């Protein structure tokens with residue numbers, strides 16, 4: 001049986017493992033974290049393509065997978081809903097999807113505490129070399145190791161993620177902690193707030209232990225705010241000891257005054273119902289990057305998911321793209337001629353990835369443009 005070594009045990013790696021196994025391969029996932037991953041409360045919007053792929057690998061997309069929302073509202077600064085439109089979305093969560101993909105895999109197919117160091121390959125096979133010195137050989141190596149992919153850094157050393165000029169503040173609060181009047185008014189709606197030059201969206205997601213029953217769900221807020229890379233981002237990423245952690249910082253190290261300031265800003269800029277929920281939560285932020293790989297196949301190595309392309313999250317399709325990449329790769333890997341199959345994979349998924357990156361740039365252009373002087377913000381192409 002042909003063997004795939006999958007680097008990265010998040011959603012992209014798990015989807016690849018299921019789909020390659022379905023295609024008749026032995027697929028083993030290697031994740032550098034030593035314990036099961038947690039979702040930090042990230043909400044994930046789902047698409048029919050993702051649901052189809054989950055069904056293909058035997059995972060039912062039932063009521064327990066997410067929360068259905070049927071109305072979009074826009075709230076102004078005073079909390080008044082000035083727009084109300086019907087919608088049809090199922091909001092799941094990173095953690096819910098992770099468990100549904102992780103639990104059915106045999107334990108020997110998902111190995112924690114395995115940090116890839118580098119890859120070696122020749123005509124006969126590909127070898128993953130890990131930080132502890134372990135060497136494992138297979139027929140195919142899948143780089144599903146995310147935005148800061150070790151695999152990609154080796155095959156495309158000059159390619160760096162592109163900072164979009166803004167961060168996403170994220171917050172999640174248990175439904176039971178949302179004040180009842182606010183809960184009744186907005187909890188089950190997909191809510192937008194649009195402070196000038198910013199964008200906030202909020203919606204219900206499964207609870208911390210993936211519950212979808214009323215009373216046990218959670219509320220998720222994502223708030224995009226410009227942060228100039230030389231000053232604001234440096235300040236945000238500096239911990240209480242004065243150490244700057246680069247372009248991101250582990251949430252527990254965010255300085256208390258930074259958290260207090262963003263809660264105060266929420267009260268000043270966004271609808272009071274949303275600001276109240278935000279103030280009761282423990283917000284953290286993620287800088288927004290995008291990334292476009294010029295090539296995704298290198299001999300027996302294939303990049304997939306965020307390791308290959310990252311579109312800004314406005315597209316809301318990172319997980320669906322990872323699923324479509326994984327399905328396309330597994331279809332290609334059915335071929336007896338693996339090299340030809342991999343070239344087909346690349347020619348199919350690369351234009352798709354580039355398209356999503358372009359769409360994300362278009363949708364986030366006005367956020368990026370906020371770092372330009374006001375008179376330049378509306379020029380065509382100003383935001384790139």
Ligand SMILES: Cc1cc2nc3c(=O)[nH]c(=O)nc-3n(C[C@H](O)[C@H](O)[C@H](O)COP(=O)(O)OP(=O)(O)OC[C@H]3O[C@@H](n4cnc5c(N)ncnc54)[C@H](O)[C@@H]3O)c2cc1C
Nearest residue numbers: 008010012032045116145146150305306313316317318319
């Ligand atoms: C603010 C925000 C909102 C988003 N909202 C949505 C949404 O609504 N819908 C949606 O579909 N997507 C959304 N996304 C995107 C989505 O989270 C990602 O696209 C998705 O998680 C990609 O998964 P991945 O498996 O490719 O990479 P990742 O989730 O980044 O996983 C990479 C894994 O590889 C591991 N790894 C890294 N290096 C090594 C190594 N050397 N050895 C071993 N393991 C390694 C890491 O520990 C990690 O577990 C959002 C993203 C952001 C930032």
